[in-house]
Amino acid sequence: GRLDQDKLEEYLESVRTVEQQIERISKRQDDIRDLELSEPGKLWTTMRRDEYIQVMGDLMILALQTDLTRVASMMVAPERWDSPLMFHGIFDKPIRHHGWTHNQNKEEVLRDLEKLDLFHMEQFAHLATKMDSIEEGDGTLLDNMMFVMGSGLGSGMHHTCSNLPTLIAGSGGGLFKTNRHDRHSLGTPIANLWLSIAKGMGVKTERIGDSTNTLKGWAI
Template sequence: MSKPSYKPRLKTLNRRMLLRGASTCLALPWLEAMLPRSAAAAESTKVVPRMGMFYFGTGMNMREFYPEGYGKDAKMSRILKPLEEQRDQFTVLSGTSLSHGGGHDGAYPFATSIARGEKQTISPDQLAAEVQGKHTRFPSLQLSVKRGTGFGSQALATISWNRQGIPLAAENDPQTIFNHLFRPPNSQQLLQQSDEFRQRGSVLDAVLSDAKRLQTRLSQSDRQQLDQYFHSIREVETTLGREMDWSDRPKPKPNLDGFGDYEKAIAPEGNGKFVYDTYAKLMYDLIALAFQTDSTRVVSYVVRTELAGGVYPEFGVSKGYHELTHHGNDPKNLEELARVDTIYMQHWSHFLNRLASIREGEGTLLDNTLLGFSSGMGIGHSKDVLPTMISGGSGLGIRHQTHLQLKDNTPLSSLWQTMVERMGVNVDGEFQDSTGTIGELLA
C-alpha cells in the first residue's frame, strides 16, 4: 500500500522574529509565512495591474522591423532579434496608424489622437492613473530623455496630458528620479516640507476665496473659463492632500543587488561621460523598481524625441538619427538606421528580462504589466506603418502571438483602449478615434 503524501502545515511566523547567533541579531526579511494562511492565499491570487506607454521618436527602419510571417512562429527580424527568447511575451502589431501622425508632430497625437495646435485631452496613462493611482504614493511617473514638456516644439518631451489638455512635465535624471521614489527626507527637509504644505494651503484658500467672489460678476463665457480654473485648483488641492497623506509614511527600500549605481548616474545633459547604454538600463530598471515597490502603477516614457539626438558615440554610426531616416535608399544609411534600432531593442530586452526576473504571486511582474510602444511615424515619415508592440500582461488577459496583422489603418488608440480597459478603466462611449479593443489580443 502506497504511503499517503504529506504536506506539512506551515506555522505563521512573527514579523518581529530575529535570527540570533554569535551575539548578533538580524531581523528577518518579509516572508509570505508572516501572513496568516488565509491572507497569504489571498495575497498570492491578488493581481495588481501596471501600465507603461513608450514613445520612440522619428520612427524606425520598418524594412527591418516587422517579423517575417505571422503568429507565434513568425521569424524575428534583424531589429527584433534581441527579443527572440522573449517571443512569448510580446506581440508586434502590423497595420496601426495615426490619423494626425507622420512628419515631426507625431508626439502630440500619439497618446490622444489630437493634432498639434488643437486642444488636447486626457491621455490613456492618466485615465489609468485616475483609477490605479489612488493606491500609490505617485499616481503616475512621466519620464523622458529630455526634461520638461518641450511643449510648442516638435521635440515634445512628454506624452502625458491631464484632463485640461495640459502636458505633464517629464524627468530625465536617474538620480533625481531614484531620490524622488526611494530617498527618505532628512529632518531639515521634513521641516521645509511642512512649511511648504502650510504655505501652499494658505495660497489655495486665498485664491479660491477671491475667485468665488469674482464669479458673480462674470459673463456665462467667463464663468466657463473660471470653472476650468477651479478644476485646476482642485487638482492642486488633491495633489497637496496626497503629499500630506504620504509624507509620514516611509518610502520603500528597494533591493538593488544587480542594479546600477544611482549615486553616480549621469543625466543626458549632465557633467561627466554620458554612456547611453548605462543610462537606458538605469531608466528601465527604475520603472521596474517603481512597479515592484508599488510606488506607482502607471508610467510614460519618451525614449527618443523627434528630430534631435537619438544616437550616441558608442553606437558607431556616422549621422544623427533624423538624418539617417532621410536615407535616400542609401544602403549605408539604412544599415546604420537598423543598427541603431537594434540597440534600442537590446535595451527593451533588458527591460523585459528585468520585469520577468521579479516574482509576483504565481507569476512575474512582467505578467502583471502592460507595456505599449510605438512612434509618431514609420519609415519615410509615414503615418500608417508604425513600429507598434505590446509586451507583458499575460496575467491581465493578454494573449501574445509574436506578430499580428490588424486591419489596415487600425487606429493606434485601439491599442491604448485595450490597455486601459485591462487596467480597470471603464470606457463609456467612444474612446478617441478607436474602432474598439483589439480582440485578437485578449485571452
Template sequence: MSLKNRPITRRTVLRGAGAMVGLPLLEAMRPMSGALAALAPVTDDKPPVRMACLFWPNGCNPKTWTPAKEGKNDELSPILEPLARHKDDFLVLTRLSNQGTFTGDGHYVKDAAWLTGTTIHRTTGADLNAGGVSMDQLAAKRIGVQTPIPSLELGVEPVTTGVDTNVGYTRLYGSHISWSSPTTPVAREINPSLAFDRLFRSNAAGRAGHDDLSVLDLVADDTKALRDQVGQHDRRKLDEYLDSVRAIEKRITYEASDRRARYRDDPQARKDIETLGGRVDTYKHDPGRFRERSMNHTDHVRLMLDILLLSLQTDSTRIATFMFGNSVSNKNFSFVEGVKGGHHELSHHENDPDKMAQYQRITIWHLEQCAYLLDRMKQIREGEGTLLDHSMVLCGSALRDGNQHDPHDLPTVLAGRAGGTLSPGRHIAYAKDTPLCNLYVSMLDRVGAPVERFADSTGPLPGLDNPDYTPGPA
C-alpha cells in the first residue's frame, strides 16, 4: 500500500446531492501494518462472501444436461459448453431435488418454491402461501443489516396476473422466487433505470432537480477528495470502476430516450405504459406489434446483470436474485440461431427431435448469459483474488424437463469459491433425490447465516468443501 494512502473503511461512499455511490474494495480499506496501524481506524481485512441466485424457467433438455462422467469438468455436456472457459470455477451438482414440489401439476408449484423448498398453497386468488421463507431472504434477514440494501431482486418480465386454468394456480406464483414470509413475495425490479437508481440515488426526494445529471457528476467533489487521499493503484482502480458505472448509466439513458421517442405519439403505446403504472420508462416484455422496435432481450438481460454485478462489487448488498423469465414464459427466442418459437411452447417438445434441439439452444443462451456474469466477476480484483472467488453464483431451474414438469434431478450449477470455502471445477453426482435444500444449508453457512436445517434438508451438502474449511455454528 502506498504511503500516501490514508486508511478508509469498507463503508466509505461517494456522496452528493441526491446521490450515494458505493465503492469497490480498495487497498486503502485493508488494514495497515507497522506503527501507523495503531493510529488507523478499523478497516475490513477479508472481502465478504456474496451470493447470487440466477433462475431460468421451463427446465432444460434432460438428455443433454448431465456430464458424461463425475470428477473434473473435463468433459462438459453440450448444454454446459458456454461455461467451458470457467470449467475450473464451477460445480455441476446432479440428482438434487425439491421434495416439496413433487405434488402439484404444472410449473408454478415448482418455480415459486425453487428457493423455499416447500409446497405452495394451491389458490386461484390473492391468498398466496409459499409455505416458507426463501433461503435468500433468510440470509437477508441475518446479514442484510451489514449492507445498505439487504437484498436485490431483479428480473426482465412484468408480474403476470390472472389464473392458469390448466392447473388451477394464480399466475402470481410464477413471478416470484423470493419470499420474505410464506405469504409475502418480494417485488422484483425489471427496469434498469430504477434498479440503477436504487443503488446510486440516495432517495427519491434527492432526485428533484437532478434527473438529467449523472450520479458521477453529483459526487464529483467527493470523488476528487478521495482520489487525493489514496495511492496510485487505488486511483487507477477507482477510475476503472467509475468508468464502468458511467458506461451503464449511458446505456440506460440512451435506451430510455429512444423508448420515449418511439412511443410518444402512439395511442397503443400510451395505453400499454398506463397499464404498467404510467411510467414512460417502464420496460415492456414482448410489446406485441412493437416487438421489432423494443429493447433487444439480450441487451436487457445483460444490463440487469451488470447492475447486479455493481451491487455485489460495491457491497451495496451481498444477496441478489435474478429471474430470466416467469413461469410458463413463452418469450419468443427466434433471435437465437436455429430457434423458431416461444420458450414454453418448445419446452413441451413431446420428444420431437427438432423441438428438443431448439429447447436446448434456448438453455444454451441462458448459460451464455450466466457465463457473461462470471466473465465480469473474474475481471474484478479483490485483495488476493477476484469478486468471483469471494462469491457464490447459483444458476438453475426448478424443472428438469418442461415437457413432463419433472422436478427430479434439477439442473444446478454453483460457481465461485465463496472466499476459499468451495472447491469448484467438478461434477458431483449425489444419491437420487438428495434434497436441494442441503445445498442451501451449505450456502447459508458460507454467506454468514448458518442454519441447522432448511425446509426438507437433512444436513449440509457433502463434497463441496475446500479441505481447510470448517462450517460455523448454526
C-alpha cells in the first residue's frame, strides 16, 4: 500500500543519507593523506566532532528504526583519552577535554567546559529531533523509546560518582512521565534508573548492578 511505500522510501533515504555522510568524511581523510606536510595531521584532530556524533547517531537511529536492535549505546568520545580533539566552531585548535575536567577549580577552564557541555547538548537535541520526525505507529520513534544522555562522573576532578545529571527524551511508549525535573535523595544509585527502564521494557529482573529499587513516581 501507499503507507508501506512511503515507509520504505523514508528508510532508503535515511540509509543513503548516512552513506553520503560517511563517503564525505572518508574523502576528506583521503585528501588530508595526500597533502605533503612535514608533520601530517592526526585524523582525530581533523574530523569534525559534530559530524562524527551525527553519523554514528544516524547509524544508531537506523538500527532502532528497522528493529535490528531495541537497545543501543553510543560514546561520543573515548572516556579516558588525552589525545586532542577538534571542535570546529568552538575552539581554533584541538583541545584535550579529559585534561580540562581535572581542572574544574579554574574559572577559565569552567567557561570552556560550559561551551563543550552546550555542544554535546546540541548534538543530543539534533538526534532527538531526528527521532521525533520518524513516524512509528501512533506516534514517533522518539515517543516509543527512552533516549538517555548522562555521565559516569559527577566531578572529573574528584572522580565522584554522585550528583549525576541525566537527561531523558521519549516516554517509552507512554510508560514514563515526561516534561518534568526530578531530584532524588543523596545516595540513590543511577542503577535505579536502569532498573526502571528495564522493567518498563518488560525485562524480568529485580536488580541491575547496585540498584536498590525502581525510581518512585516515575512510571505512569
